[in-house]
Amino acid sequence: MIIAVDGPAASGKGTIARALARHYGLPHLDTGLLYRAVAVSVLREGRDPASEADALAACGFADSLLDDPELRTDEVGKAASVVSAHPPVRAALLERQRSFAQQPGGAVLDGRDIGTVIAPDADAKLFVKATPTIRAQRRHLELRKHGANPSLDKVLADIRTRDERDSHRSEAPMRQAEDAQVLDTSFLSIDAAIQRAIALVEARTRGAGGGAGQA
Numbered sequence: 250m251i252i253a254v255d256g257p258a259a260s261g262k263g264t265i266a267r268a269l270a271r272h273y274g275l276p277h278l279d280t281g282l283l284y285r286a287v288a289v290s291v292l293r294e295g296r297d298p299a300s301e302a303d304a305l306a307a308c309g310f311a312d313s314l315l316d317d318p319e320l321r322t323d324e325v326g327k328a329a330s331v332v333s334a335h336p337p338v339r340a341a342l343l344e345r346q347r348s349f350a351q352q353p354g355g356a357v358l359d360g361r362d363i364g365t366v367i368a369p370d371a372d373a374k375l376f377v378k379a380t381p382t383i384r385a386q387r388r389h390l391e392l393r394k395h396g397a398n399p400s401l402d403k404v405l406a407d408i409r410t411r412d413e414r415d416s417h418r419s420e421a422p423m424r425q426a427e428d429a430q431v432l433d434t435s436f437l438s439i440d441a442a443i444q445r446a447i448a449l450v451e452a453r454t455r456g457a458g459g460g461a462g463q464a
């Protein structure tokens with residue numbers, strides 16, 4: 250079973266994707282980390298995320314980089330959104346994501362274009378959303394936990410800029426797949442959001458004749 254989970258920053262898609270992977274015993278890929286790895290490589294080289302050539306040159310990063318805590322910073326998130334708008338960068342990372350999705354037994358992937366581009370035939374597609382203010386509050390809390398202290402207003406402004414760039418780029422913009430089920434987590438606790446996600450996947454896969462599996 251392939252489960253695609255898309256949505257904007259801090260909507261809760263990663264939390265939900267990890268929980269679905271645990272529930273169904275499937276491997277999980279946070280595809281945002283791939284763009285973050287490109288971004289951090291560009292920044293460390295002192296190069297420019299807005300330069301297509303610089304970003305493309307950074308696509309051959311070592312897998313060990315995916316565990317680097319610096320990938321989680323806000324600065325890297327912003328640069329990831331810039332490098333991810335270059336079509337050749339998306340092309341360079343495409344095959345890796347597709348083969349992860351197509352592995353025997355299935356997988357859960359989260360990102361911006363999983364249901365539309367990476368796994369358009371996924372068995373279940375969730376589009377996770379929440380209001381920008383609530384997403385900013387969540388991200389603000391998260392950043393504070395990791396020792397950073399930006400103002401809430403700045404986090405909200407960054408989220409809006411990232412939403413705008415991610416939804417309007419030419420290649421694989423963030424958008425809800427036509428057959429995706431929307432999950433608004435604005436007023437759901439983490440546990441409630443996870444239960445709702447499982448119920449949506451169950452409804453979709455049972456309706457399609459099974460495959461929901463091992464839970």
Ligand SMILES: Nc1ncnc2c1ncn2[C@@H]1O[C@H](COP(=O)(O)OP(=O)(O)O)[C@@H](O)[C@H]1O
Pocket residue numbers: 256257258259260261262263264265387388391434437438439440442
């Ligand atoms: N339903 C929720 N209610 C409150 N906080 C949440 C909820 N879902 C996720 N969070 C928290 O919000 C932050 C961002 O969640 P995450 O799943 O990483 O979002 P995304 O992958 O969409 O960027 C995390 O600190 C997470 O624990």
Ligand SMILES: Nc1ccn([C@@H]2O[C@H](COP(=O)(O)OP(=O)(O)O)[C@@H](O)[C@H]2O)c(=O)n1
Pocket residue numbers: 256257258259260263280281282284285326329330331333334359360361362363411415
């Ligand atoms: N499948 C994906 C995943 C991420 N991205 C880009 O990578 C950036 C960082 O993604 P992320 O999922 O790690 O970010 P958060 O939603 O966790 O803040 C996003 O703003 C997108 O620009 C993408 O273009 N396509």
